Structure formats: structure tokens, C-alpha cells
Amino acid sequence: MGRQDNKESLVRAAMEAVDRAAFVADEWKWAAGEDRPLPIGFGQTVSQPYTVARMLELLGQGEKVLEVGTGSGWQTAVLARLFKQVYSIEKIPELAKRARIKIYELGIKNVRIKIGDGKKGWDKYALYDGIIVAADAQEIPPKLLEQLADGGRMVIPVRGEMLKIEKHGNFVFVPLV
């Protein structure tokens, strides 16, 4: 089995172990198995499974991961199976609170969720081996780049393009003019 197959199967197993229906309202549970985003209130959606699978394969595994955009907490619960400790930031307080309750009810212990602007990251627990952003960014937030460990990966959609950024330490250069 190649490295890529292995990554895919790890992500697939983690996704299969988490019931997406548990993270959507009753009226959407029938559609939870479909490969599309679903409404979770406040104008937000739970991400499409295909997209999450691709992003998680790019992200890989590790000790600490920072998630920006907790939403329903579904992807958070999947991350909890791929990383030792998950830190997640959500800007809509009601979504963050619901996700916290859901994660608690499911008995998941290695997740912390905070309410705030994810573009600033979560300094307290940096550096992160992985950073995953669930909403489209205008540019790469500098604070997130700062909080990425050497050898860490950040997966982030920027203006509709999915980027994977790998950090390889600090070097001194003359400025690019």
C-alpha cells in the first residue's frame, strides 16, 4: 500500500467513525449521508464530505491541530481522530456553543473550542502541526503562518483555490523588491 493510499484510508476510517447526522438539525438528518453541504443555521453550512476528505488528506496527522471555522463541529470530531489535540475557533457564538455540547455528548475529550476570530489563531497553544481553515480567505492570515510549526502544514482555501502550505524553518534573505 502506497503512502497516499494509507493517508486516504486513515481519513476515510476517521470520517466513517463520526456520524454526520448527529451534527445537523432533525430536518436535515435524512440528507446527512449525501455528498453536499447542509444548512446548520446562521447562514452557515456543514462542509461537503468530499471537500473535507481532500483537505484532511492534505493536512495529514500529528499532535496539535488548529481548526478555523468550527461550524457544526463535525469536521472537528473527525480531526479528533487524526490528531492528539484539536483546537477550534468559531466566530458565531451560538454555533461554537452547540458544537461544544455535541462534542461533549459524544464523549470526545481532546477538543477545545473557542469563540473568536480565527484569523488571529490561538496563540496560547501554538505551534501547530496542522492548521485547517474551513472558510474562504482573501489572503493567508499572517498570524496563522506564525503559529505553524516547522514541518507543519496549513490547508486553506484562498479566493476559491485550495492551498497547502508547508513550513520549512526560518531563513534570512535580502528583501524581494
Ligand code: SAH
Ligand atoms: N467544517 C464545518 C463547517 C464550516 S462552515 C463543519 O463541519 O460544520 C465555515 C465556518 O467558519 C462557519 O461556521 C463560519 O461561522 C466560520 N467562520 C467564518 N469566518 C470565521 C473567522 N474569521 N473565524 C472563525 N470562524 C469563522
